[in-house]
Amino acid sequence: MYKLTQYKNAAHYNERVHSYLIEDEAANNLPLGLLNTMKISDTYKDPLLLLVENGDGSVVGSFIMTPPHYLVSTLKMEKKDIPQIVEQLKRFCEESHITFPGFIAEKETALQLTHAWCNDTGVSFHVRMNQRVYQLNKVNDIPMSDGKMVPVSKEHEALLADWLIGFVKDTGENPLTDEEAILRSRDMIENEKYVYLWEVNGKPVSMARGARRTDNGITVNFVYTPKEFRKMGYASSVVAELSRLLLKNHSFCSLYTDLDNPTSNKIYMEIGYEPVCDSMMITVL
Numbered sequence: 112m113y114k115l116t117q118y119k120n121a122a123h124y125n126e127r128v129h130s131y132l133i134e135d136e137a138a139n140n141l142p143l144g145l146l147n148t149m150k151i152s153d154t155y156k157d158p159l160l161l162l163v164e165n166g167d168g169s170v171v172g173s174f175i176m177t178p179p180h181y182l183v184s185t186l187k188m189e190k191k192d193i194p195q196i197v198e199q200l201k202r203f204c205e206e207s208h209i210t211f212p213g214f215i216a217e218k219e220t221a222l223q224l225t226h227a228w229c230n231d232t233g234v235s236f237h238v239r240m241n242q243r244v245y246q247l248n249k250v251n252d253i254p255m256s257d258g259k260m261v262p263v264s265k266e267h268e269a270l271l272a273d274w275l276i277g278f279v280k281d282t283g284e285n286p287l288t289d290e291e292a293i294l295r296s297r298d299m300i301e302n303e304k305y306v307y308l309w310e311v312n313g314k315p316v317s318m319a320r321g322a323r324r325t326d327n328g329i330t331v332n333f334v335y336t337p338k339e340f341r342k343m344g345y346a347s348s349v350v351a352e353l354s355r356l357l358l359k360n361h362s363f364c365s366l367y368t369d370l371d372n373p374t375s376n377k378i379y380m381e382i383g384y385e386p387v388c389d390s391m392m393i394t395v396l
Contacts (some may be wrong), residue, residue, distance in 0.1 A: 113171070113192065115199040117207075118160040121149035127162055131170040132185065133326060137246040137387045138217065140330050140365040142175050142183050144323025159209065163196060172196065176211055179285060181392060184216040190223050197227035213239065213394040221391035228395055239283060240392040241370040245384035246328075248363050250355045253381055256344035258311035260352040263300055263318070267308065270315060271296040278335040282369070305329075305357065309349035317345035319353045327362040334366075334375075346375075351382045 118124035125146045132139040132146075148154055155177040163172030163186065172186040186193065204210065213236070214224050225236050263271060272292035279287055287295065299306050305321030317340060320333040331354060336346045354364050366384065368376050 112166045113188070113196055113199070114164045115196065115203060116162045116164070117203070118162060121146060121158065121160065124160040124162065125150060128170055128173050131187075132173065136325050136328060137363065137365045138244055139185060140244070140323060140325055140328060141215070141367075142173060142185060143325040144330055145175055145177060145183065147324050159211075161200070161203070174200065179212065181213050181215045182211045184214050184220060184224055186216070186220050186224070190219075193220075193223045194227040194230070197224060197231055201228070201231050213392065215242075215390065215392050218389040218391050221393050225393045225395060232395075234395050236393055236395045238391060239394045242390040242392060243368050243370050243376065244365060244387045244390055245368065245379055246363050246365050246387050247354055247358075247382065247384045249383055250351050250358065251381065251383040253347060253351055254344065255351070256309075256311075256348045258309050258316065258345065258348065260307050260349055260356075261310050263306040263308055265300060267315065268293065268296050268300060271299065271306075271318075274318060274335050274337070275333075277337065278333060281335070305353065306333075307349060307353050307356075309345050309352075311345070316340040316343070317349045319346075319349045321353060321357045321364075324361070325365075328365050329357050329361045331357070331364050331366040347378050347382065350379070354382065 132143050136143065145155070149158060157178060159174065159176040161174040162170060165171045171188050175183045186196065214221050216224060229236055275292045275295055276287055279285065303322065307319060308315040309317040317336040318333065319331055321329050321331055323330040331350060334346055334350055357364050366379065367390065368379060370376065
């Protein structure tokens, strides 16, 4: 038998789930990073925090959602037992009037969850993104493009907002309005430590960000280059330089990639990022 329990307090939830998640720190960089953010800020409004325990009270899974995003899911159990958890999740969502767009999880876990959910609910699904999680411990010596890395500043607010909109369009994330993009840009500039641009002759051409700290690592995300500056090595340069900076204060860097984009995966591996596991983002309709 398995037990599904909701937590309202992120710190209390973290006390129960942390030792379970940290066993695979790089693979679980997303749930660990989300919880670390919740402990120190109110960035995420009304998060859903669900713990999965087995019959002897050991933690064997977690579900975390920051609305309106996907349900970040981790499970360590036999495949045959996953439908039992899904039945409890379905009942909980019905009773709590909670909906979610789909699952993000390690590939096999995501597929098992999705098939069980669709079988129980009668809905269909589609794979929104095939992903891979990478880990970096040391940056390789790679050719660097012209230019230099600079921290983002107030003067870049409008530019950063435009690039945020371009990034979410490219990645298929939830669209941002112009106002939302400006507010998010302002917050990143004022409150985040690792948001950097790559500039050539004083002109921004690419960017990357370090965010979602875990105990020993940090995630590289929001890697974006406008179309007119692509295929010039700028993304490789800013990711390599930012990764070197992050490794001064963290044991490793992690990141997610879109497996259907062979160029970006090739770039990251050339920098020194090594595959940890495959992941999937699956929409349930």
